[in-house]
Amino acid sequence: MLLYLIKRLLYVVPIALAVSAVCFSLVFLAPGDPLSAVLPADASTEMVEKLKADYGFDKPIPVQFARWVGRAVQGDLGTSIATGRPVAIEIGRAISNTFVLAFFACAIGFTLGLFFGTVAGYFQGTWIDKLVTAIAVAGVSVPHYWLGMVLVIVFSVVLNVLPAVGMGADGSSQWAWDWEHLRFVILPAITLSMIPTGIITRTVRALVADILAREFVAALRGKGLTDRGVFMHVVKNAGPTTLAVMGVQLGYLLGGSILVETVFSWPGTGFLLNTAIFQRDVPLLQGTILFLALFFVALNLIVDLLQTLIDPRIKRS
Amino acid sequence: MSAAPLVEVRDLAVSFSRGGQSIAAVNGVSFDLAAGEVMGVLGESGSGKSVTLRALLRLLPEHRTRIGGSVRVDGHDVLALRGRALDDYRGAVTSMIFQEPMLSFDxxxxxxxxxxxxxxxxxxxxxxxxxxxxxxxxxxxxxxxxxxxxxxxxxxxxxxxxxxxxxxxxxxxxPKLLLADEPTTALDATVQIQILLLLRELQQEFGMAVIFVTHDVGVAAEVSDRLGVMYAGRLVEIGPAVDVIESPSHPYTRGLLSSIVRGDMRGTRIEAIPGAPPDLAALPAGCSFAPRCAHVRPECLASVPPMRAATEDHAARCILVGPLAPA
Structure with missing residues (x-):
């Protein structure tokens, strides 16, 4: 197991390098000059050159990349052009907000998904199954931003019970565990939970139905296990795949949703990314993308390791 | 064996509904089994032998299956068992060995x-x-x-x-009753023998009754005290294993036994039973083997022939066999 762990950790290094190279160069493919966004239109050539030199934009791209990686491993992702604050701090602030939102969305999505999926799997082919499947398909298919807007219209505009945007009164972006803040997270969390609900419902439904049809379930019943006893076996068999899917879903949510965070003006990473793109804030954009990409690499690693722990059939050596 | 038999199966009928169609997998199977007795059930795939076994342990999917008749095992009315009582029965009174051990373990x-x-x-x-x-x-x-x-x-x-x-x-x-559903079919020939010997040894040691389902005549002959032959969801012949194999009464049993390939048959023509088993969704009114039978008579097609006794404890479902069997 330890050897497997070390091996998996070593695999991460080349992946991380490749990912950062892609993140870095992608930005240069997009049109637009980062400095033109902050400089006045009549800025002198010397001023442009000076700024370019300050940000290192005058060097060849490979050199820029090497310097960027060199600083990135020390935790320095550069300075945001738009705000002048360190990129790492901007990301740190946004990521904690995104985590809050993702936490609630996952709590809703996983609970509903596991419940619906299990019920549908047990009642496969009945009207219950069909109803649940319809809900799951709707959850995956309905566009996020549209649902978000509908929720805002119903609960904020018509009923006026929940706030429409932001994450706290007076534009606060500091989370706290009280009702004043909780009310802000309800609508975006519900909106964001739709896709994990749908995906997990479908996954669990297929898994449970498949497991229940297997011969060993007949054997378990045949030796007198109660429904609860059989259910424990279903859980352990469905566990690894479900965990993997939940891990990926959690990853997506932690990565932040540009659409949902923008609709609800939730100051998370998606919102940050959106802002960075529109302001051509290259260091912020590169830093955020790199952070999110590495985040996914780490997430997949964790999911893989967890699966290995649970499922004895995955080879450990 | 003065007491009631351990297992009493009467007119067991199982049908599956699939897409509005009803498939009659088992059509009136009756037999008794004494404690400690080994009964072999021989039949080709689709003859209803595995379904019969599963019905005895109530392992058939409930919402798609209709079960009729009665099954008593050691005083339990098996078809009436519900919930906890059913769970208590399974594994303790009756347990089962499955065909594919890889698939039957979690x-x-x-x-x-x-x-x-x-x-x-x-x-x-x-x-x-x-x-x-x-x-x-x-x-x-x-x-x-x-x-x-x-x-x-x-x-x-x-x-x-x-x-x-x-x-x-x-x-x-x-358990008092062990159901073995082709337990050696998925194994290598050498391993098959070992498992059969082990089963027989344990059966004697534990003194349990065994119903051993197989499509392998040799295996059935090896393990059974009594032998039943199933065709199209019915027992067509039942009797002491030696009698059934040495003097088969039903034309189907004869066909089945003569289709075994042995070494000394080299060069001779193997007799196969002509035709194919009937469609279980549309069984003929009469004897279900009649369409393939060389001795078919008009009365065979009119109604299902009753069990008729060839000897005292050997009976077959064929009008050509001796007097009507009791019960």
Whole structure:
């Protein structure tokens, strides 16, 4: 197991390098000059050159990349052009907000998904199954931003019970565990939970139905296990795949949703990314993308390791 | 054997509904089995032998299956059992060995845990005692280094070893009736013999009754005291194994026995039964073997022939056989 762990950790290094190279160069493919966004239109050539030199934009791209990686491993992702604050701090602030939102969305999505999926799997082919499947398909298919807007219209505009945007009164972006803040997270969390609900419902439904049809379930019943006893076996068999899917879903949510965070003006990473793109804030954009990409690499690693722990059939050596 | 038989099956009928169609898998099967007796059930695939076994343990999917008739095992009205009573019956009074041991163990639980689980369920002992029982059973079915095998997962064992473990699991709670659903079919020929010998030895040691379903005439002859032959969901012949094999009464049994390939038959023409088994969704009104039978008569097509006795304890469902069988 330890050897497997070390091996998996070593695999991460080349992946991380490749990912950062892609993140870095992608930005240069997009049109637009980062400095033109902050400089006045009549800025002198010397001023442009000076700024370019300050940000290192005058060097060849490979050199820029090497310097960027060199600083990135020390935790320095550069300075945001738009705000002048360190990129790492901007990301740190946004990521904690995104985590809050993702936490609630996952709590809703996983609970509903596991419940619906299990019920549908047990009642496969009945009207219950069909109803649940319809809900799951709707959850995956309905566009996020549209649902978000509908929720805002119903609960904020018509009923006026929940706030429409932001994450706290007076534009606060500091989370706290009280009702004043909780009310802000309800609508975006519900909106964001739709896709994990749908995906997990479908996954669990297929898994449970498949497991229940297997011969060993007949054997378990045949030796007198109660429904609860059989259910424990279903859980352990469905566990690894479900965990993997939940891990990926959690990853997506932690990565932040540009659409949902923008609709609800939730100051998370998606919102940050959106802002960075529109302001051509290259260091912020590169830093955020790199952070999110590495985040996914780490997430997949964790999911893989967890699966290995649970499922004895995955080879450990 | 003065007391009532251990197993009494009367007019067992099983049909599955599939897409509005009703498939009659078992059509009125009746037999008795005494405690400690081994009955072989011979038949080709689709003859209803496995379905009969599963009905005895109520393992058929409930919402798609209609079961009629009655099944009594050791005083339990099996078809009427519900909930907890059914769970108590399964595994303790009657247990089952399946055809494919790889598929009939949960792949993500250790063998030891799966045996202990059953022991705990039926005897209420603690983990330690259940594991001790599992170890004892693995030793009993002669699995080498059983203590280590307790911790093994099904995929870490060979086919024969898994079937031994399956037997250990099935016998862990000392059932009175063991249902064996083609337990050797999926195994290598050499392993088959070992498993058969082991089963016979354990059957004598534990004194349980066994219903052994197989399509292999040799295996059936090897293990059974009595032999039943099934065709299209009906028992067409039943009697002492020796009698059925040496003097088969039903034309189907004769056809089945003559289609076995033996070494001394080299060069001779093998007699196959012409035609194919009937469609279970549309059974003929009369004898279901009639369309393939060389001795068919008009009355065969009119109604299903009753069981007729060839000798005192040997009967067949054919009008050409001696007097009507009692019961």
């Amino acid at each position: 792949p993500v639980f250790t063998i030891g845990r799966q045996i202990a689980e059953s022991v705990k369920r039926h005897t209420g002992v603690d983990d330690k005692a259940a594991r001790a029982r599992a170890l004892e059973m693995l030793d009993r079915v002669r699995i080498p280094s059983p203590a280590r095998r307790l911790e093994a997962y099904p995929h870490e064992m060979s086919g024969g070893m898994r079937q031994r473990a399956m037997i250990a699991l099935a016998l862990a709670c000392r």
